[in-house]
Amino acid sequence: MSFLTPPEQGWRRYVAIGDSFTEGMNDVDPQRPEQFRGWADRLAAMLDEAARERGGSLDYANLAIRGRKLDDIVGRQLDHALELEPDLVSIVGGGNDILRPRADLGALAAQLEDAVVRLRESGADVLLATPTDPKDAPVIRAVRGRHAMFAASIWSIARRHGCAVIDQWGMHALKDWRSWSEDRLHMNSDGHRRVALAAYTALGYSPVDADPDAPRSPAPSIARSQQWRNDREWATVHLRPWVGRRLTGRSSGDGRPPKRPLLTPPE
Template identity: 60%
Template sequence: MTEPSAGERRLWSRYVAIGDSFTEGMCDDDPLLVGNGSHGEFAGWADRLAAHLSEMAQDSGLGFGYANLAVRGRKLADVVGPQLDKALALEPDLVSIVGGGNDILRPKADLDALASRLEDAVKRIRATGADVLMATPVDPAEAPLVKATRGRAGVHAANIWSIARHHGAHVIDQWGLHALRDWRMWADDRIHMTSEGHRRVAMAALQALGHAPADADWETPLEPAPPISRREALQANAQWAREYVGPWVHRRLIGRSSGDLRQAKRPEIGPLD
């Protein structure tokens, strides 16, 4: 895909985000954002991206509206089904669609079927004239437990790039964003990002859309963290298993999701506060 020149970079006025907990913004509890316009418990990369897009649109004399239909725990079938139906009804000119992460956690995930569903969704969005923004998974090579899904995550990432190339979509390259491999970018549950992680993903999204982020160091990894002892590491792992892994396994066993009974935090397009 050829990147447009600076004078051709597109602006958007109606952005809708669909997906799961990543796009809902879980664990980005930045008080300046959550207390100033976020319509839920968390902000997140999509809210942060929307703020940048809104500023650029307003600088050019355009109005801007944003909706976020993502809900934690949702699998791809919901993202490309009910969420996408609602998104297109809002007549967006930009849709971010990130899904499949909860699916590929399952050992029997059908990656070909996931790719087919995702491609059908992208084609449906592009048929309206709207632009599409997708995201690869983060490389889970160093993630406890989740690293077992690295092969599936890698195939999913490759499929995303292929779909984007075939249909002129944009891609946030989380797999190649090495700064995200630092555990200080991740919340205590080791599944969702901190505010700093979400901030960097928003910068990556802005770049993927053809705009240069104002922060020139957004890709630069943090300085190395001080080492911890083996005992401290074991204690941290035990606490993580007790507080997060156990409840997650329990929900799986009883067929429940963390997003059950939850609604989208921004179900209608509206201006940012």
């Protein structure tokens, strides 16, 4: 849903800030296998095409880094974004905070709103996103109530400040595991593609012949024994390292720079 209208010639300077979701994990770019693509990169390409059809063009930066909590996103990343003088900023964060046992949802919402106010005062339009619904997700389904409360706060912030919102919570396609990668925490290429289309729609555009929430054919059934083996492999390969990093205070993004620190044309 959008509480804003696209500029006549489209946006000119789009900056994305956030965590692993906006960095693009696990949407592998076939042209650059060492780097993820992701929904924000895909959205930037669509916005550039829309701008060019109207005589404009778009430059794009992506400052998101995996593992980052909201403090960093609305701190260093936001400061960097404002230095680039964008006219559109997507800000998606808080997911890593919500997983912490003592997460203060009210404080997180206040942090996010303060960031939105700074962006709106700078003249930039803002794109937000609700969390996905983790009802059937391993581990994080235990904090489904927190996800729902944070989603409600995002809608309230958007209404107060005229933002667009990607309604991931309401996307049925994202409840299908075929939209997710093997780690069950990050979307695969199809999931990122669908979110990019949903973002494009939320910003007031109409994708041609594309429905971000188009239904799939029924998923093939999996024998219980195979599902058990899949779960055991997932716990060993993905869950154990993830838990280990949190117990030791480490992040998968430690030492990583943003993948697109400067405004350049989308690829």
